[in-house]
Amino acid sequence: MSGGNSDALLARMMALHPKIIDLTLDRVWRLLAALDHPERRLAPVIHIAGTNGKGSTLAMIRAGLEGAGQRVQAYTSPHLARFHERIRLADGLISEPALTAVLDECARANGDASITYFEITTCAALLAFARDPADYCLLEVGLGGRLDATNVIDTPRLTVITPVDLDHQHYLGDTLPEIAAEKAGILKRGVPCIVGPQQDAALDVIEARAAKVGAPLIAHGQHWHVWEERGRLIYQDERGLLDLPMPALVGAHQVQNAGAALAALRALDMGEEACEAALTRATWPARLQRLRTGPLVTAAGRAELWLDGGHNPAAGAALAEAVTRLSPRPLHLVCGMLNTKDVAGYMRPLARVAETLTAVSIPGETATLPADTTAAAARSAGLPATTADSVAQAVARIADATPNARILICGSLYLAGNVLRQNG
CATH class of the missing domain: 3.40.1190.10 (Mur-like, catalytic domain)
Known part of the structure; x- marks a missing residue:
């Protein structure tokens, strides 16, 4: 080779x-x-x-x-x-x-x-x-x-x-x-x-x-x-x-x-x-990172767009605590996860701080959890959930319904990488 x-x-x-x-x-x-x-x-x-x-x-x-x-x-x-x-x-x-x-x-x-x-x-x-x-x-x-x-x-x-x-x-x-x-x-x-x-x-x-x-x-x-x-x-x-x-x-x-x-x-x-x-001076992408430019940000309009790659229960708890320290805005999640993760454990702390979750599958990942399964896990954790065909569709839908939302894309570093690539 x-x-x-x-x-x-x-x-x-x-x-x-x-x-x-x-x-x-x-x-x-x-x-x-x-x-x-x-x-x-x-x-x-x-x-x-x-x-x-x-x-x-x-x-x-x-x-x-x-x-x-x-x-x-x-x-x-x-x-x-x-x-x-x-x-x-x-x-x-x-x-x-x-x-x-x-x-x-x-x-x-x-x-x-x-x-x-x-x-x-x-x-x-x-x-x-x-x-x-x-x-x-x-x-x-x-x-x-x-x-x-x-x-x-x-x-x-x-x-x-x-x-x-x-x-x-x-x-x-x-x-x-x-x-x-x-x-x-x-x-x-x-x-x-x-x-x-x-x-x-x-x-x-x-x-x-x-x-x-x-x-x-x-x-x-x-x-x-x-x-x-x-x-x-x-x-x-x-x-x-x-x-x-x-x-x-x-x-x-x-x-x-x-x-x-x-x-x-x-x-x-x-x-x-x-x-x-x-x-x-430290920088570390996809760790509660505010996205400020790119097509996804344009699709979000006046809504804030954030990205995080945490994917286990402890990361979910840390993320839930961190967003409560930001300025008040209604929080809506766009989430995709792998089928090897404790989805319910990740969701539970976030269900206490978010209003809705839109589930997506992670493009190109054979181990992705189907969006329907992620949405079902969110609903079991007490978080109203729907599905979308893509992150872009989810972001646009949330922004249309709640223009002043804080949209947080989360659940997997693989999803985060896909978002960074498509957002330029």
Whole structure:
């Protein structure tokens, strides 16, 4: 398998394993060895796991490091509009020629051997990072932690575990302790770990794993605290107190994510300039993002249009709380979800703050939940629901009926990516 542009290579990589997800590190180690171990030649790595908030936390850490003049790489998933978003080199998103080159090299090294799409593309990212001079490399776990393809760094500079909650139970376990054990699999001997706010059942597991492997913890509520006070973010740890602007990322839950990012920056000995940059310069699309231009915004008329990619019960609760802090407007949801998600758990908190839901199927996704099923789940949660053939149709219909509405498109990062593509 060689030649072609990145889209063609990525399409062929989808066929190298019958499953999209098959958690093990054996195939990754085999390919990394064939590539002469790029994972051993990276800039100091910050490895980030968790159920919710890991992307936002990574974005704030990156903004803080770059605000301090550091050159930073970042690996995130999934992408929203283009695969290139997953691989950010020190000077920006990976270029098409560079992406095609590393994908082709990985494809040739792998041959026809079985490997999942995420595994081979993660190896391609590590290869790109190994050849790109940088001061730090931020790696976001794709799924879980212990057996995730990113968990191949012997000694990261730092690890981070954001809040752990129920999600992906069919891969990670049915209980919170089981899921926390998978997340805690990124802990390494002697490597400090920043721990975000956790339920007791999750924190107990993380602390036990840290004790077993000898990983020092820097935990929320014990070693650092963060809160909002009079429109400012207050952060406190053993080094002292910081009085900072509120995060540019919208939502009360971003205060806790900001706290984890600040704890990470303090552990890296970054100063107050970096901490302020983390809050004021971070951007992270589809996390309660206000859309202000594009054809969907035009279709919305005087209605506000917002986008969020959260998709599990904890994300639904955080989203419901966040919208109550916005200026008063009637809230109407446009929602599409995957059939692997806890739809009822996601809907319940939103049913308390929204007036209606219009369900859509996610274009191009084989695992999409049919719009009728999503609408039925919403009605079961107490939220009046209808269906639409597309997001554009749903937005136009709501805007016609309620011109002053706040329209929130939500339920899936895959839906969010589709919206960003069609909205330009």
